[in-house]
Amino acid sequence: MSLKSDRLRGAQRIADFRGDDLRRTYYLLERKIIPAFKEGRIWVASKQALCDQHEHLAAGIWGASKKALSDQCEHQAAGPPLAGTDDDAPE
Numbered sequence: 104m105s106l107k108s109d110r111l112r113g114a115q116r117i118a119d120f121r122g123d124d125l126r127r128t129y130y131l132l133e134r135k136i137i138p139a140f141k142e143g144r145i146w147v148a149s150k151q152a153l154c155d156q157h158e159h160l161a162a163g164i165w166g167a168s169k170k171a172l173s174d175q176c177e178h179q180a181a182g183p184p185l186a187g188t189d190d191d192a193p194e
Contacts, residue, residue, distance in 0.1 A: 111153075114146045120153060150176075 111117050117139060118128035131137045132146050138156055139148035154176035 109150050111148045111150060112142075112145055117146060117148045117153075120148075120150060 111120055114128050114132060115125055117132070117137070118125045121128065121137070123131075128137075132139055137148065138152040139146050141147070157176060
């Protein structure tokens with residue numbers, strides 16, 4: 104997988120990938136609970152890093168987002184990147 108296809112730019116795309124709402128995602132990003140960093144004002148995360156963290160914590164502590172993220176992780180290598188992952192539009 105290329106770096107370009109592994110990248111999620113923007114909190115909304117990270118939230119969509121994780122299956123969480125935007126507010127919860129910002130909460131987790133600001134507290135460095137999920138693996139991500141900022142490029143200027145834009146949050147950036149790796150799909151692989153999110154999947155690795157999910158696998159590590161998959162003991163059920165993520166509740167409802169667990170299945171959504173599992174589905175994303177299973178399909179990330181098989182299909183094209185999520186729509187809009189290369190869009191540089193601000194959050």
